Amino acid sequence: MIEFHPVAAADGQWAQPLLWQSGHVSCEFSFVNLFMWSHVYHTQIARFDNWVVARSESENAYHYLYPAGSGDERAVLEAILQDARDAGRKLVIYSVPPDAAPRMSAWFPGLFRFEDVRDDYDYIYDAKELAELPGRKFQKKRNLCSRFERDNPDWQFRPLTPDVLPAVRQFNNEWCQLYDNRDDAGIAAEHRAIELVFQHYGELGLKGGYVTAGGRIVAFSFGSALNSKVFDTHVEKALYDVTGAYNIINREMARAFCGCCQWINREDDVGEEGLRKAKLSYNPVRMEPKWLAMRNDEE
Numbered sequence: 001m002i003e004f005h006p007v008a009a010a011d012g013q014w015a016q017p018l019l020w021q022s023g024h025v026s027c028e029f030s031f032v033n034l035f036m037w038s039h040v041y042h043t044q045i046a047r048f049d050n051w052v053v054a055r056s057e058s059e060n061a062y063h064y065l066y067p068a069g070s071g072d073e074r075a076v077l078e079a080i081l082q083d084a085r086d087a088g089r090k091l092v093i094y095s096v097p098p099d100a101a102p103r104m105s106a107w108f109p110g111l112f113r114f115e116d117v118r119d120d121y122d123y124i125y126d127a128k129e130l131a132e133l134p135g136r137k138f139q140k141k142r143n144l145c146s147r148f149e150r151d152n153p154d155w156q157f158r159p160l161t162p163d164v165l166p167a168v169r170q171f172n173n174e175w176c177q178l179y180d181n182r183d184d185a186g187i188a189a190e191h192r193a194i195e196l197v198f199q200h201y202g203e204l205g206l207k208g209g210y211v212t213a214g215g216r217i218v219a220f221s222f223g224s225a226l227n228s229k230v231f232d233t234h235v236e237k238a239l240y241d242v243t244g245a246y247n248i249i250n251r252e253m254a255r256a257f258c259g260c261c262q263w264i265n266r267e268d269d270v271g272e273e274g275l276r277k278a279k280l281s282y283n284p285v286r287m288e289p290k291w292l293a294m295r296n297d298e299e
Helices: 009-022 031-037 073-087 097-107 127-132 137-149 163-174 185-198 246-256 273-280
Strands: 043-048 051-057 063-064 090-096 112-116 123-127 154-159 206-215 215-223 230-238 263-265 286-288 292-294
Touching: 009 031, 009 043, 009 051, 031 185, 031 230, 031 263, 051 073, 063 073, 073 090, 073 097, 090 097, 097 112, 097 292, 123 230, 127 206, 127 246, 127 263, 154 246, 163 185, 163 206, 163 215, 163 230, 185 230, 206 246, 215 246
Parallel strands: 063 090, 230 263
Antiparallel strands: 043 051, 051 063, 090 292, 112 292, 123 263, 123 286, 154 206, 206 215, 215 230
16 A cells, blocks of 8 residues: 655655666656646655655546656556555556566556657756857857857856845746746746745755846756756746847856766656757757556556
């Protein structure tokens, strides 16, 4: 039996080490993401032996993050199956690593079907490349950074510390009211998620920074380590009308916080064409696939 409870910031103390040791690089295996989006997806969390199990819900289904940790993998999957049966809910397991599918098929013959969802793929970048923007393939990005620096000779990048959170929160509030954003339900949900993070910023092991120009904040970002090799960028916001602001916060975050990491995960594009184009323009070194697993005897 799995005993779930709502995700709290304090759960990171036990869950983060288990997520870390799993070695997964998909953004769903970040405790920060589990916590910050828990109000949107009604996420609950549980420890099953040495496994992290997270469960979200929709109208008639439970959605389980593929378990992360160590020990008897089949046993925790059996417990997930039983949990859904006990609740009378359809079952979906998300962020299934492709190499886990053969094991699931062997343990539960004919039970699962798998779906490869391109919109869920994470974009993985070389950390050193994002910090240095080398070569012809980054020429446009370097030009935009140079343009920003010329237009804003007094610009500064500073770490996001508790004393500046009120100013950054105010910037985020104003950003969400820009004409392209104010009626966007996705941005409204993200705003609530960011506010939740800001309320617990010191507890979550986050690294963040912000950029000022002309005496005002023009961009901010924060992220956290998925493991010793991968830094996950959770949030990045900048003013649209300040040329190069997005490029400069991207570069400075990589320089300030990713020197010890090999890769930067900038998460998925949720199927949005503009976001996909922007993420591809930074030359990812690979895409991290994430599959869905569903029961064949359920529609």
